[in-house]
Amino acid sequence: MTTTATFERQTKALIDDLKSVCANYGLGNDGNEFKIITQVFLYKFLNDKFVHEIKRLEPKLAKAENWEVELKKYSPNDYEMLMMQLSESTAHLKPKQFISSLFERQNEANFAEIFDTTLLEIAKENSDIFSVVTEGGEKIVLFENISKYVTDKRDDFCKAIINKLIGFSFENIFHEKFDFYATIFEYLISDYNTNSGGKYAEYFTPHAVAKIMASCLVTQVEKDVTCYDPSAGSGTLLMNLAHAIGEDKCTIYSQDISQKSSNLLRLNLILNDLVHSIPNIVKGNTILEPYHKDANGKLKQFDFIVSNPPFKLDFSDYVADLDTKENHDRFFAGMPNVPKAKKEGMAIYPLFIQHIMHTLSAKGKAAIVVPTGFITAQSGIERKIRERLVEQKMLRGVISMPSNIFATTGTNVSILFIDNANKKGNIVLMDASKLGTTVKEGKNQKTLLSQDEEQKIINTFNNHEAIEDFTVVLSYDQIKEKNYSFSAGQYFEVKIEYTDITKSEFEAKMNSFKSNLDSLFAESKTLEKEIQKQLEGLKYE
Known part of the structure; x- marks a missing residue:
């Protein structure tokens, strides 16, 4: 056989x-x-x-x-x-x-x-x-x-x-x-999935990241659900999500500006027995002209959304076109600024986050790859988005990944989880940055997670476990108190180590400190007199 x-x-x-x-x-x-x-x-x-x-x-x-x-x-x-x-x-x-x-x-x-x-x-x-x-x-x-x-x-x-x-x-x-x-x-597609310098970089999401996103989103048996990716690329995230749900229990929707990506996604759907979803695969600009709509003309809402959007992109040509009445609700936090020097450095990912929040169903769940800087930004669009996620009780948690988990970018990334049904809180913030093994991939460094490490992340997140220096489980109010920070490290307890010593040992240490301080003060006075002398000499010259 x-x-x-x-x-x-x-x-x-x-x-x-x-x-x-x-x-x-x-x-x-x-x-x-x-x-x-x-x-x-x-x-x-x-x-x-x-x-x-x-x-x-x-x-x-x-x-x-x-x-x-x-x-x-x-x-x-x-x-x-x-x-x-x-x-x-x-x-x-x-x-x-x-x-x-x-x-x-x-x-x-x-x-x-x-x-x-x-x-x-x-x-x-x-x-x-x-x-x-x-x-x-x-x-x-x-x-x-x-x-x-x-x-x-x-x-x-x-x-x-x-x-x-x-x-x-x-x-x-x-x-x-x-x-x-x-x-x-x-x-x-291994030889063809590189960034050829085009405006939309086609990131191939590592399998470990895709698996973690799908496994943390799909925690129960689902049936007849819709899955969406507004920046689908070749479809790695959608394939992992569909597999976690069951290929026969979900319908895939996607949009991506790249025809190359759309063709690769179609191939992926055919290989993975998801042909019924091919008519929902759209080549187009999601931010400017979102395609998927209901009969009433409103944007379609989805049960599960996954996305690894481009982080930066020059979209200055159509920023003005986005300023419409219809888009005010969708882009509630506003538009990223256009950099004066490097327009290609415009942050486009906040628009994708807002679009995803807007197209999530009443009980919908989403997982989005974001630059780790998003989770602590103190002002601007990023801050407004985090406030909205907390105020409207949409946050499920954040997993901060190891650096170089993507070999193609040096940007540290986190996975933002949104859940419209998570009204009571119980939010998990995880710092997984210390996990993984670094390997060389071409000219780049890449961090690989072992299967045990992947499973540790998934199980800890889904079981709402609080583990010292790894995860915290919080309420919405606790996040408000910390200025809406989504960084696990800011909630870890500060450790103070204590050492038992005798009274005589304590007095000896204190005398040593006093002696050192007296010596430093004496030295300081000597230096002060020396400087004063030199200044007086300069005055008379």
Whole structure:
């Protein structure tokens, strides 16, 4: 029996083979390489999922010596009936669109055109289920012309791709669960998830942070809930959240300004059996034009919200556009200032926090990655947001993470937890900054948490445990008394160490202190006389 480790190794080998083909045709580390790799991988996955599903629905296909030959015997009506029985997460394919069919046609003239046309037809025929939408209502379909990125020998390039896809099947791994696909997804995009200097940096949230956020949010059995990320990136936070709730018990919503991120999130949803949520994935500017609304035009409210928003970003071009009547409630604490020197240093994350507070349902919960400076800022928007969280009794707690938990940024981060149902208080503030092991990752330092440390954070937070120098459990009034500080360290007791000594030892110490002080005073007087002499000498000169 093939093990999960074997499946994982084979899948990673396929990804490596596809990257090798791209490198051989001049696309290694090219800006378009990730589009080819992710789309080809997705085509392979959907092809094998289709084969897996039809064999499950039709035992005679599973038993056939050649399932494809047997399937081609179906009449158009019988084939259509079979398509109607497929699950919504399975793309509808025609026999001519199978990888095996393209493999057989690879020596035909203009094979690149045949290859591209096949992908475009699949995208068009499945656009209702698999398309990401833009805030303007345009559909971003599954596939595009792959061969256009190759300047020469396009037919040979597409042949090389097809020959890599034919030798391995995903059929036996569709029963695998979240952890397997999370590993594959991270491997698939590992070379392409860097900040390329664009306005919206696509942060890949470390798995440990995503797991802690999801585990501290989902503490009971949930059913038919909505999950939202207004700055979704490639979807790591949403995938962890959906897995904690149950993929069949939640619906995902997201918005992100990056088309690259939206495409990666779609891939993540397909891998993790969340295809039903793809129509809710929107490419757009959440702060300026939030997309998800109810029938009455008001912003939709969500049961669970997770976010690792960009901390800083130049949004000076549209600050004035945000000053509308509709936005006064949403951005109750106001707009961050525009720095005179570096506009890209504008703090945008406070707008995301306010947006999340505004779109949280009456009993909703949220977890947001914030710079640790947010939890103690004494003035400005950050202070106003903290006051509102306490005054409206929305705060659940804060976990201050170790430095360098994100290898891509030196900014210390904390996780802010909001809970609209936490009216009585019982707020947990945690200082987890001393946990973890520092390792070198490229040129950067990175802190890794062990599984035991992750579990310690989750259990302590969820059990409301007060542990010396690690956590405090507080009421809203206690936080008000401390000037609305969300830093655990400001609530830790100051330790004063006592040492038992005898009366004679105490007198000896006091005499020693007195002798030292007398000596210092005498020295001070001598110096004072010396300085006075010099000053008088200068006066007469």
